[in-house]
Amino acid sequence: MTKFALGIESTAHTFGVGIVNFDGTILSKVNDIYIPKEGGIHPVMVKEQHLNNFRLTIEKALIEAKLTINQISLIAFSQSPGLGPVLKIGALVARLLSQKLHIPLIGVNHCIAHVEIGRLLCDIEDPLTLYVSGGNTIVSAFESGAYQIFGETLDLAIGNMLDSFARDANIPHPGGPKIERLALDASKYIPLPYVVKGMDLSFSGLYTAAKRLLNSKKFNTIYTLSDIAYSLQENSFAMLTEVTERALAHTEKKEVLLTGGVAANKRLQEMIASICQEHNARFEVVPLKYAGDNGAMIAWTGVLRYLSEGSHTIKNTIIKPKERMDNITIPWRN
Numbered sequence: 393m394t395k396f397a398l399g400i401e402s403t404a405h406t407f408g409v410g411i412v413n414f415d416g417t418i419l420s421k422v423n424d425i426y427i428p429k430e431g432g433i434h435p436v437m438v439k440e441q442h443l444n445n446f447r448l449t450i451e452k453a454l455i456e457a458k459l460t461i462n463q464i465s466l467i468a469f470s471q472s473p474g475l476g477p478v479l480k481i482g483a484l485v486a487r488l489l490s491q492k493l494h495i496p497l498i499g500v501n502h503c504i505a506h507v508e509i510g511r512l513l514c515d516i517e518d519p520l521t522l523y524v525s526g527g528n529t530i531v532s533a534f535e536s537g538a539y540q541i542f543g544e545t546l547d548l549a550i551g552n553m554l555d556s557f558a559r560d561a562n563i564p565h566p567g568g569p570k571i572e573r574l575a576l577d578a579s580k581y582i583p584l585p586y587v588v589k590g591m592d593l594s595f596s597g598l599y600t601a602a603k604r605l606l607n608s609k610k611f612n613t614i615y616t617l618s619d620i621a622y623s624l625q626e627n628s629f630a631m632l633t634e635v636t637e638r639a640l641a642h643t644e645k646k647e648v649l650l651t652g653g654v655a656a657n658k659r660l661q662e663m664i665a666s667i668c669q670e671h672n673a674r675f676e677v678v679p680l681k682y683a684g685d686n687g688a689m690i691a692w693t694g695v696l697r698y699l700s701e702g703s704h705t706i707k708n709t710i711i712k713p714k715e716r717m718d719n720i721t722i723p724w725r726n
């Protein structure tokens with residue numbers, strides 16, 4: 393009999409519910425996303441929205457999958473990493489469903505889920521992954537039993553940096569896609585900080601410098617918002633590309649996976665594609681429907697872990713807001 397897993401994503405702005413069968417077919421993906429009217433993501437506001445909408449989101453996912461809740465055999469949820477108050481909502485709902493339905497429960501690391509849904513959908517075996525989103529910037533690959541981190545941001549995540557700059561320029565959230573569009577109309581490059589430390593990245597100096605350009609007398613006389621958007625993208629994406637290329641040379645992986653919300657960006661795709669070509673590596677972008685946060689990736693990673701080591705006890709499902717993906721064993725890849 394076919395078995396189905398329901399996955400709950402609740403690490404940040406998205407309360408996502410996805411349903412997959414145990415063979416890796418995705419039956420539904422429904423997201424409810426908190427969009428701040430002004431300012432950044434406030435955990436208390438996000439938590440409120442998730443609390444208000446979780447039930448409807450689960451119902452929509454079941455309808456989309458043409459299933460009833462009683463046909464679900466496994467509940468998976470995002471246990472780490474993320475905003476504490478928000479993670480708690482997903483954990484609470486998952487525990488409740490698991491106990492009410494008497495079915496197994498499994499906690500999942502959100503970053504690993506991004507990689508696993510990419511491996512599934514792109515039919516890719518062993519990629520080096522560049523995961524770029526609102527909350528994360530990580531270059532990782534599987535080595536010695538875990539998803540090792542080869543490079544990461546030391547401060548802002550790339551998506552957060554783009555969104556923050558956009559907000560300073562009075563562009564509504566999310567700013568990333570609008571910055572991409574603006575950059576297409578640029579006529580000049582403005583030199584900005586480029587900060588790679590070892591294999592890690594720092595975006596805060598770049599962000600501050602770009603923000604300062606908005607308040608300069610030269611703004612809208614010597615250069616335009618499009619020029620800043622273009623220069624911001626060129627520098628930050630070149631930094632990401634440099635670290636990814638060095639990780640590729642070091643790991644000698646033959647596949648590169650680009651994922652996370654920022655993976656939608658065509659200029660970033662172009663830059664990563666060019667290093668893949670040079671290193672004879674296959675390049676894949678996770679289908680954009682599943683590149684951003686979603687419950688299907690949580691459900692699928694839950695299935696993988698459950699099939700290799702069984703379910704979690706309630707005690708083992710305590711949220712871990714700061715857990716790193718490289719601290720977690722991956723039994724299904726041995």
Ligand code: AMP
Binds near residue numbers: 566567569656
């Ligand atoms: P996630 O955190 O994975 O849900 O992705 C959301 C992030 O992706 C936000 O920071 C968006 O601004 C960013 N994003 C989405 N589309 C694009 C794009 N085309 N270019 C750059 N950033 C993008």
Ligand code: MG
Binds near residue numbers: 506525528652684685
């Ligand atoms: Mg994410």
